[in-house]
Amino acid sequence: MAQASSCWGCFQSLIDIHMNLATVLPALEIKFWVCVVDYKLADLEGYPDKSIAVGLFEGVVRTEEDLHLLKTMRAKCQTLISFGSCSCFGGIPGLANFSDIEECLDVKFRENKTVSGGEVPSENVPAILPVIKPNHDYVDFDIFLPGCPPTSKLILTAVTALLKGEPIELEPHTVCHYCDREKKDTPVEKILRPFDGNADPDRCLLEQGYICVGSATWGLCEGLCVNMGSTCRGCYGPPPPIMQDQGANAMSMLGTYAPLPPEEIKEQVKDPLGLFNRFTYATSHLGSIRIKREEAKKK
């Protein structure tokens, strides 16, 4: 199990399998898991190619080191799993692509509001990459397990299947499939911000005007948020075939639900990319254009 730039939440979720770990762990031989087992990168590099049965890769490639780790994992693992939405779609870190790398460094270091005279560290840190490209642009993955984080249940299902040597069966449905709210098939009359009014707890949030991207999101979460009263923000990315542009789909869906005058829509939807591609900017078309732009800049 390897980890690039990320919040470590996915592995946290793995740990959250709790008691089930007891049944799973004995079946595993952990060859590399920096935060859990004391193997170094050199160990991983030292294994023969394809000697590891399954690898889980969490996080996004942000640095040269991340990239090296990813490539090494690919070389050593027979099955490489893209683990979590960062790894699958760029995730939240992918939103960094809104700015070019210099802008990022400005915010983070040079003009950091809590540090004066900050500068970009240059020693003992891996070189930072100019842009976040989806991991699968660097290497091929065998399995994608999105989610921010993937639910423990999902992880368990996957791990169990892997142990049995069976294919991982994932339902292709979107969040709506799991949503218990009622649909009346009426178009949206006004788009509401989350702070507007009180939502009818039993009725589809979208129909009420609250932007829920559940219908454009893979429902591996089984409707966790929507059934809890919150709109879906799309953390599982698009449903299979998962390399669709989730944002484009969501906009198409929402435009259909809410054929309102454009001014009204622009007024209410100020940040469509953030709304609809929150976890998938790097793998979206617009994100792809941005990546190409940053790469070109480098040249």
Add this chain to the structure above:
Amino acid sequence: MTTEPTETTNENEEWEPRIVAYCCNWCSYAGADLAGTSRIQYPTNARILRVNCTGRLSPEFILAALDMGADGVLVSGCHPGDCHYTSGNLKARARWAMMETAIEQAGVDPRRVRLQWASASEAQLFADGVREITEQVKELGPIRSEWK
């Protein structure tokens, strides 16, 4: 969708923008036909793709085209209220509003995309639209140049 776009133009030739034009069958495609039969001349840059209705167009089609290297995308349909399918164009218009903002957010000049309404009898309007986006995109340069 990740196929690398290729340059079709030679460096020393004058660069010509590549524009994907989605036209609805009932109004704008017919309008483009009429532009032809009326011998209205307009730039050669747009490649018209016929769709039944602008309502058929997900932003995906526009964004994918840009991603594949289109320098501009034109969407032309029936006037709001005149949709052959009642309201497809209203849906297209709403989608467009969000997409336009998104495009801007992503740092792509929104003048690369154009949504216009041209009925079957508005050949001139159609041709003007093609001319306009072509000229606009020419001004902006190749989509690649945005990151040069």
Add this chain to the structure above:
Amino acid sequence: MSDTKEEPRIGVFVCHCGHNIAGVVDVVSVAEMARDLPNVVFSTDEMFMCSDAGQVLIKEKVKEHNLNRVVVASCSPRMHEPTFRRVVEEVDVNRYLFDQVNLREHVSWCHTREPVKATEKAKDLVRMSVARAAKLENLPIKTVNVLPKTMVVGGGIAGLRSSLDIAERGFDVVLVEKDTQLGGNVAKWTHLFPSDESGAQVIGPLIAAVRKHKRIKIHLNSKVSDFDGYIGNFEVTIKNLSSEKETKVNIGTVIVSTGFEAFKPVGYYSYTKSPNIITLAELQEMPPAQMLIRPSDGKPVKKMVFIGCVGSREPGKIGHEHCSRHCCSATAKAAADLRDDVDESLVLYQDIRTYGKGHEEFHRLARQKHVIYSKFPTDAHPNVEVAADGDIRIRWFDVLAGSELEFHPDLVVLASAMIPPDDMAETAKMFSLTRSGDGFFNPEHIKLAPLTTHTAGVMIAGAAQAAKNASEAVIDASGAAAKAVGLMAQGEVEIESTVSHVISDLCSSCHTCVTACPYGAIIMDEEQTPPVAFVQEAKCKGCGTCAAACPSSAIVMYHSTDEQILTMVEAYLCTTPEPEGGGSA
């Protein structure tokens, strides 16, 4: 849908269309380029693809090369797609495996002076079409029954004629008229210029016959409030405007004959500023009297003036650019007929368009009876002023004498435009009809299909299509009736298979498509749990809004799939540079 996913074998046929395409586009090089495209096994160019020779060529080559996809690069598919679909079907290629490239309307005709770039564009378009062709799939050919009943919308002279013809031919008619009586504009006219009859004389017998006919059901004071279904099987709701009572009727065909409205030229020639400035329609509606009298005081009119092209022929003014066709002849006849009543009568005109049979004679008669014709300049229309005492003064320039003229008539008659009725937009929407610049409905083809529309099963007749006189409306009406009867007599008709389809496994029951469909064609299949969306194909008109809206990619729009569209974009943008030919073989 495709049961046969055999390797695509595409034939490309590039049409010269005589000089039309070949004069601009290097068709030979286009055909050569196509030969090297993936899946293309045959490519050629030919003088006229639509000719018998061209059609035979396609058939021969399909057989010879075992082609299963055909791309014809010629004119607009709006013109010849049906022709070529039929051709490929004759050699057992499904009609949906044909694709047409528009090299004429979209290339050669609009890039006449740029042959090199036009040829580039042509090549791109052919490459795109070939890519699409490879992704095309078989679709079944479907027929539906046609109910033997026609709804005629509008009970004016055209609607009455259509109704009567269809009924006499032995089919049922539902006649819907929004007014409380039949007869339309014609019934209102005491004088039916340019004929000798009064409106009542013309329309009376028709109304009587329609009323009497047992096959015709009349709904007066009614409007179509809902229109659903498809050719042969429309479901119509007719709403009575006063009782609000709704009647549902199933019908097979529709004739829209909603006529026109005489333009009220407010803002022109001081219309409304004097009761003695009226429109030609108002003149025609004036009650019959011994003498022509002045509306203001009932005194006999001594001097009158007609002004032509009021609200017609105004370039750049939307809805008023067209010629209203009937007015010149009507004016000539009116002026001639009324000349005996008055001392002086003038016709101010731009062009005299007495084109119809016998109409030139009205024009000559008017002149013979000393009606003075005076042509005013296109860019300086007559000036009409109404003085405080009601005196009307017209000043204008007579182009032909080169002199300034002035006249003080008792009555000014404005030959105002024929414009669509004010609910035209509503009607258009109801029947999915498009309108042309003149505001009237677009026919299916302006030359050869003037009576049918792009909405299969819906015909148009009379002034609903364009400004027309009553006689022309009558001819249209019978013609439209023939079109309706043709469908009903056959009893069944082929319909498009380009409908949406839900892949139920992928459906997540988000209901987006249900909300999206303007025709209510998508419902949730309650048999399944959870219920998934389901397209009622007969109701689907193929707009594809649902396919675009479905966030799960669960909806396939047949013949317009995402893949079929995007592959074209890709073929345009992501080509590998053509390998340079290594000299001629």
Add this chain to the structure above:
Amino acid sequence: MKEFALYTGCTTPVRLPAYEASVKIVLEKLGIRLTLMKDANCCGAQYVESLSHTAFCAMSGRVIALAESMNLDVLAICGACSGSLKTVKHDLDNNPKLCAEVNELLAEEGLKYTGTSEVKHLLQIFREDIGYEAIKSAIVKPYSGLRLAAHYGCHVTRPPEIVKVDDAENPTIIDRIIELAGATAVDYTGKTRCCGGPMLAMDADVATRIGLDKIKNIREEDVDGIITACEFCDIQLTQVQFDDLAEQGVSKIPVIPLPQFLGPALGINFDKLGIYLNKIDPKTILQKV
């Protein structure tokens, strides 16, 4: 032998006597006898015609009545006279009131218009009364290598439905005779246009320019001469060539009345035809036999 009352009109005897002479001698040669009308009066064309239609009818009517009294049809050799007499005859024949009015005046000298005499123009005599065949067989000295332009004269051929001389838009009689005589008839622009003569009174300048325009069009066809059938036209087309406005430095094109042209081909000598009187000498070309 057919006989006609010859009405010379006012102008021919004075201004172009050679025309009168050549008509007589040529027609005689072709078997037509002419009797000069005595005690005639002006037909009233143009001038009286403009002031009073009735007066005009009376004047032309009297000329025809005179012929009637001679029991002969009228031969008019002047275009204007021919036109006047024919139109008036048409009017009198179709308007009994007018006819009565005229006859009232004529009665004073014992004349009466009854409509029995035909009015014919010279060209009609050639075509109808002599015939092309007869002309052809009478040719003894055919011309050769001669290019000639025919000028018919407005009042000779128009209005066609009344004068009934030739096709007004595409007249052929003179051309036929030119060809019969062995010369080449040349078509030219504006063949049926007016010579400008009638305009002389109101605006001589315009009249001249009209005539010169015709000369210019004819000259473009490289012709040797112009053949006329009306003395007014003949004189006008001759005179304009002497005008200051005329193109300088070019040879003048002889203008020849039809019988004067036909005469030599029939073997009649030049002098009898009065050719020596022609203002633009046609001898050289008429010698092309």
Add this chain to the structure above:
Amino acid sequence: MSENKPNSALVIGGGVAGITAALDIASQGFKVYLVERNPSIGGVMAQIDKTFPTLDCSACILTPKLSEVSRHKNIEILTYSEVGSVTGSAGDFHVRVKRKARYVNEDVCTGCGDCAEECPVEVANEFDLNIGFRKAIYVPFPQATPNVYTVDKENCIDCGRCVKACQRNAIDLDMKDTTLEFHVGAIIIATGFQLYDITDYPRLGYGHYANVIHAMEFERLINAAGPTHGHLIRLGDGKTPKSIGFIQCVGARDVQKGVPYCSRVCCMYSIKNAVMALEHNTDGEVWVYYADIRAFGKGFEEFYEMAKKRFGVKFIRGRVAEVMEGKKTGNLVIRVEDTETAEVRLIEHDLIVISPGVVPPIGMDTMAKKMGIEQSDDGYIQAEHTFFGPTETKTPGVFVCGCAEGPKDIPDSVSAGSAAAMKATIVLSQGGT
């Protein structure tokens, strides 16, 4: 045979009106005999290059109709045929049709053209207004329907080479005219029109000056399938005309020539041709001389405006008095008064196109008399009543459509064709009562 009322109709004339009528009757399930005197159906529309006001290519839009007719199982096309006699009454007419010997067996000929290749006789092609050539065995135009060859016996030299060339033995030079007899319930006259013979206007120089042509010749000249392959040239010297003048109202609106009525189509076809001329030669200039521009149909006025504004066609209100030929250039000078300025103008053009009016076709009188159909003063078929029977003749069961009733443009002819079909099928469905 006449006990059972016939379930079929006769359509006389295979132009666009007749074709429409035939299709509309046949689509109702009745049998139609479509009689056309030329070797192919298609009529005048087949000769036209583009149509106004959309500039659609005429053959392109007509061809599908032609093939629809030829494919229709209820339509029997009788080309190269003329109606010999008609007796009987509405519901049951007895018709005799003379089928002229075509010398080619229609059922066998595939239109391959081997025969024409062999034929040594070249004659002027009347379809191209005698500008181009065809062989003595020929099809009139590429889209001809039926696509079978015809021997033009007047010019055939009986050499028999075509007979040998034909691999299907379809040619029989001894073929005789035959007569076909059948019963029909209704008859539609759609015999169309012809153009006024403009040699009747010597002042305009047609037939006299090489570079004065008429509109239909112009259509063939700009037609890609025409004798010049669509190159607009002067027939006099092969030069490309820069300046073209169109002369209106020739053989139309002319009381003196016996055609007092407006021909309805000339204004528009000339504007269309003017636009096409500029389309062919963009740096040229085009003038139209007219008395009134009658752009009255749907989209016509808009087209007229477009011609003026966008194409820069110059319109002069004034009828042309005469056309004069320049001696060396072959150019033509027209005399006209611009009546809007009272200026007399002499304007030089490289090419003059005369717009002839529409007159009833040759044989209309004979046919009408033979069938006992009433004609109007101007020689067309008299419609029963403007409102009550615009497509009915004075003879019950006999209908009229298209230009047989008077000049009409294509959409009006098509509408009338459908209308006549409607009326005919009412008679058929009611058995003539």
Add this chain to the structure above:
Amino acid sequence: MTKNEVKEKPAVSHTPSSDFAKEVEQEYGGEGIMKCIQCGMCTASCMVASMTDRYRPRQLIQKILLGKREEVLTSDLPWLCMTCRLCEERCQEDVNLSEIFHAVREIAAREGHIPKVFQSTVDQVLEDGWLLKDAYSDFIEEDREDLGLDTDLNWNDEFVKKVKKRYLSGGNKK
């Protein structure tokens, strides 16, 4: 009022009337005046019009149709027609212009508007019986003699005097 209506113009404008046209129509030869549709064929055909801007037969007809009586009668325009009838031959509405202009001349003449040359010529003709009495010189007489033609031209001058008395004394009367 549409925006392109004529601007206020101080020029004296004429009030159209059909009276004059009716008057011409009543006159002999003037019957066809109402047939004119102003196509310009006559002007284009007219040689006078082609040589001078003063004369436009079509426009003259229109002025009559609009009732510009004084303007027409007091001008010399009606007298400029050569009566060559080329226009009539071509007129597609069968308007007989030269006869119409004769009719107008007659009206003008009755009201004393006669161009001098017309008046003097008429006076001469109606005095002498023919046109060229004064021009018939001895030289011409000799020529005639040489050609074998009558030298006594025998013109009657009695009748014309009667005509003058009856129809044309003091201008003319109808």
